[in-house]
Amino acid sequence: MSAATSLQPAVADPPTLKALYQAHLDDVWRVLERLGVPPAHLEDAVQETFIIAHRQLPTFRGEGTARAWLVGIAVRVAKDARRHHARKSSWESLDAHADVAAPGTPDEAAMHRQALRKVMRLLERLPSEQRELLVLVELEGLTAPEVAEATSVPLNTVYSRLRAARARFEELLEGTDPGAPR
Amino acid sequence: MSFTSSRARALFEAARQVPGSAPTAAQRAAMHSAIASATSATAASVAVGSASAGLGAKALIGVVVAAIAGTGAVVALRTPEPVAAPAPVVIAAAPALPVESVVEPATAPPEVVAPPRAPMRKRPVEVTQPTAEDAPVASPAPPVDDVRRQIDQLSAATAALDRHHFDEARALADAYLHEFPAGAVTVEARLVLVLAACGRGDEAAARAELAKLPPSVWRHPAARRLNGSCVGESK
Numbered sequence: 044m045s046a047a048t049s050l051q052p053a054v055a056d057p058p059t060l061k062a063l064y065q066a067h068l069d070d071v072w073r074v075l076e077r078l079g080v081p082p083a084h085l086e087d088a089v090q091e092t093f094i095i096a097h098r099q100l101p102t103f104r105g106e107g108t109a110r111a112w113l114v115g116i117a118v119r120v121a122k123d124a125r126r127h128h129a130r131k132s133s134w135e136s137l138d139a140h141a142d143v144a145a146p147g148t149p150d151e152a153a154m155h156r157q158a159l160r161k162v163m164r165l166l167e168r169l170p171s172e173q174r175e176l177l178v179l180v181e182l183e184g185l186t187a188p189e190v191a192e193a194t195s196v197p198l199n200t201v202y203s204r205l206r207a208a209r210a211r212f213e214e215l216l217e218g219t220d221p222g223a224p225r
Numbered sequence: 226m227s228f229t230s231s232r233a234r235a236l237f238e239a240a241r242q243v244p245g246s247a248p249t250a251a252q253r254a255a256m257h258s259a260i261a262s263a264t265s266a267t268a269a270s271v272a273v274g275s276a277s278a279g280l281g282a283k284a285l286i287g288v289v290v291a292a293i294a295g296t297g298a299v300v301a302l303r304t305p306e307p308v309a310a311p312a313p314v315v316i317a318a319a320p321a322l323p324v325e326s327v328v329e330p331a332t333a334p335p336e337v338v339a340p341p342r343a344p345m346r347k348r349p350v351e352v353t354q355p356t357a358e359d360a361p362v363a364s365p366a367p368p369v370d371d372v373r374r375q376i377d378q379l380s381a382a383t384a385a386l387d388r389h390h391f392d393e394a395r396a397l398a399d400a401y402l403h404e405f406p407a408g409a410v411t412v413e414a415r416l417v418l419v420l421a422a423c424g425r426g427d428e429a430a431a432r433a434e435l436a437k438l439p440p441s442v443w444r445h446p447a448a449r450r451l452n453g454s455c456v457g458e459s460k
Contacts, residue, residue: 073245091372097264158239181237213230
């Protein structure tokens with residue numbers, strides 16, 4: 044293999060930042076919010092995510108989905124943001140998050156919002172690593188391989204952590220009031 | 226693989242029915258403006274750097290590729306080309322992006338497409354007000370500035386790497402990791418350490434640094450040049 048060959052970008056046509064922004068702005072916003080970035084810092088965190096994405100875009104090889112790649116950046120930005128802000132702040136985010144309109148009848152919508160609020164409050168009691176995993180997999184719908192790619196964690200580790208996170212979440216849930224949504 | 230508890234499954238299923246919140250039009254416009262400004266500044270930096278190095282944008286892409294993806298291969302292959310030419314902002318090697326219209330959300334009003342000024346938005350002061358819990362802790366730096374500083378530090382390290390100033394690259398990456406042990410570009414900084422060790426001909430040190438990274442680092446977007454380095458999987 045020649046040097047020239049080895050230095051060629053692996054992806055001939057990486058997505059443009061514009062395309063990523065248009066397709067995934069809402070995803071990035073929501074992930075950052077669900078990962079506990081306070082509302083007052085969401086805009087900045089989104090900006091940081093896309094600025095980092097812009098800088099790292101030439102390295103995106105397209106092996107995973109662009110969304111998972113962006114989410115991986117957002118996870119790191121969220122970690123950084125959380126380190127800088129009081130834990131209390133994230134509660135504002137969680138409540139605000141559940142206040143958005145939900146589909147269905149008013150009763151269904153209220154139940155769904157209540158469920159989300161409960162999920163987020165329980166997630167808040169998990170270690171950040173487990174909380175991230177459940178947000179990405181259970182709420183955002185990423186697959187374990189996508190999470191492994193996004194977070195640079197071995198796939199088997201993702202699976203084992205996910206198993207532990209689910210178990211811990213269930214423990215916390217069982218300890219809550221029985222009138223909670225089932 | 227899923228929850229064993231039907232209650233947990235039902236709870237998440239219900240929670241997923243709530244669409245996430247989304248930025249308002251004003252927030253979209255503000256973010257669009259800030260990102261466009263920041264990415265324009267980045268492109269300008271790359272353009273100046275590549276010109277000073279005597280390399281065009283395409284050459285820059287070809288040699289540097291991006292992030293940490295070039296020097297490792299160059300080091301390993303002993304390419305006679307003057308690849309040590311300064312690449313000022315290696316991780317920003319994205320000159321092919323249409324910077325002037327990088328982001329243009331559909332909902333953004335036309336007037337924000339070409340923002341009149343370029344500064345990043347500053348974080349509201351009130352959000353950093355200390356609470357009783359964190360009163361003894363020094364006020365943290367604003368995250369935007371913080372992340373930009375992190376990127377600048379990594380850029381300096383990768384630039385040193387590309388100049389084959391491996392000791393300097395290692396020192397800069399070490400300094401970054403010391404200051405930001407869980408920073409936004411920690412993996413990239415550790416990759417710099419691996420490649421810098423390879424550059425010094427210290428394969429043992431490179432492998433020791435590599436061992437600090439998870440095996441999945443080989444799938445990391447910035448890890449491509451590892452394959453051409455002294456710790457390449459074929460080695």
